[in-house]
Amino acid sequence: MEGLAAFIIITLMIIIVPGPDFFVVMKNSITSGKGNGAMAALGITSGHVVYSLLAVFGIIFILANMYYVFVTIKILGAIYLIYLGIRSIISARQSMNFSTSQLKAQRITYLSSYRQGFFSTILNPKALLYYISILPQFLSTGEAVTSQIAILTAIVTTVILLWFIFCVYIFQYIKLLFTNRKIKAIFDYTVGAILIGLSLNLLLSKSS
Numbered sequence: 001m002e003g004l005a006a007f008i009i010i011t012l013m014i015i016i017v018p019g020p021d022f023f024v025v026m027k028n029s030i031t032s033g034k035g036n037g038a039m040a041a042l043g044i045t046s047g048h049v050v051y052s053l054l055a056v057f058g059i060i061f062i063l064a065n066m067y068y069v070f071v072t073i074k075i076l077g078a079i080y081l082i083y084l085g086i087r088s089i090i091s092a093r094q095s096m097n098f099s100t101s102q103l104k105a106q107r108i109t110y111l112s113s114y115r116q117g118f119f120s121t122i123l124n125p126k127a128l129l130y131y132i133s134i135l136p137q138f139l140s141t142g143e144a145v146t147s148q149i150a151i152l153t154a155i156v157t158t159v160i161l162l163w164f165i166f167c168v169y170i171f172q173y174i175k176l177l178f179t180n181r182k183i184k185a186i187f188d189y190t191v192g193a194i195l196i197g198l199s200l201n202l203l204l205s206k207s208s
Contacts, residue, residue, distance in 0.1 A: 003138055004138075004155070006138075007138045007152065007155065008155060008159060010134065011134070011155070011156055011159050011160075012159055014130065014134070015159070015160055015163055016163070019126070019198065020077075020081055020120045020124060020195065020198055021044045021117065021120050021121055021123075021124075021164070022164075022167070023042055023191055023194055023195055023198075024040050024044070024084065024116050024117055024120045025037055025040045025044070025117065025164050025167050025168060025171075026167070026171055027088060027114065027188075027191050028040040028108070028117075028174050029167070029168045029171035029172065029175070030171050030174070030187065031091070031187075031188070032108055032113065033067045034168050034169070034171075034172055035110060036110060036113040036201045037113070037131060037167075037168035037171060038165060038168050039110040039111075039113040039114040039117070040113040040114065040116055040117035040164075041117060041161060041164035041165055041167070041168060042114060042117065042161070043114040043115060043116060043117025043118035043119075043120075043121070044117040044118070044119075044120065044121045044132035044160060044164055045157055045160055045161040045164070046114075046118050046121075046122025046160075047117070047118045047119075047120075047122040047127065048121060048127065048153075048156060048157045048160055049157055050122060051121075051127060051128060051130075051131050051153075052131070052153030052154070052156065052157055053153075054131075055131045055135065055149050055153055056146060056150050056153060058146075058148050073123055073124075073125045073128060074203065075123045075203070076123045077123035077124050077125060077199070078080070078199040078200070078203045079199070080119050080120070080123050080199075081120070081196065081198055081199035082195070082196055082197045082199045083179075084116065084120070084192075084195050085191075085192040085193065085196035085199065086192065086196070087192075087195075088191045088192030088195065089188065089189055089190075089192035090149065091188045091192075093185075096172070124201075131153075135149070135152055135153070135156075136183075137146065138152060139152075
């Protein structure tokens with residue numbers, strides 16, 4: 001196993017590019033607080049743990065050769081992103097007619113934030129593609145493959161968790177901007193539109 005530094009840098013570069021996971025963490029952190037943001041980050045990490053375990057046991061490479069698995073994940077992922085996008089837009093409309101009691105009612109549970117993070121990852125075929133395209137590039141044929149995969153996937157999940165926890169921390173500094181209900185509504189509309197746009201991009205992509 002060679003090039004650990006390169007592997008970490010490439011992994012970091014991939015997750016830094018804003019995608020569904022990023023916007024799920026951002027939305028939860030800004031509108032519901034750092035606890036919800038952290039739970040969304042934990043959900044994302046859990047999704048990668050599942051893929052990591054599938055990679056360690058070799059199951060992920062079997063699934064990669066099943067076309068209908070990719071198609072199913074792609075469709076379900078797109079539907080879920082559309083669902084999150086519509087929820088964000090509904091939240092934006094509610095923000096324009098808010099009261100203190102309504103605002104409290106809009107706060108979501110930690111479990112809900114966790115689920116959003118988990119499903120945004122587990123239903124993202126690009127996450128699956130990472131484990132069957134990027135990860136194998138750093139395996140050495142002369143060593144135990146299972147051990148190498150276990151080490152690399154442990155690094156992946158650690159890097160992902162640390163990155164999104166860092167994002168949660170940063171989002172707290174811009175959270176004050178969203179105490180203005182009009183700005184919050186614009187933010188919710190924007191995130192909703194981006195998530196729906198990402199879902200359409202997912203459906204139209206040829207990665208499967």
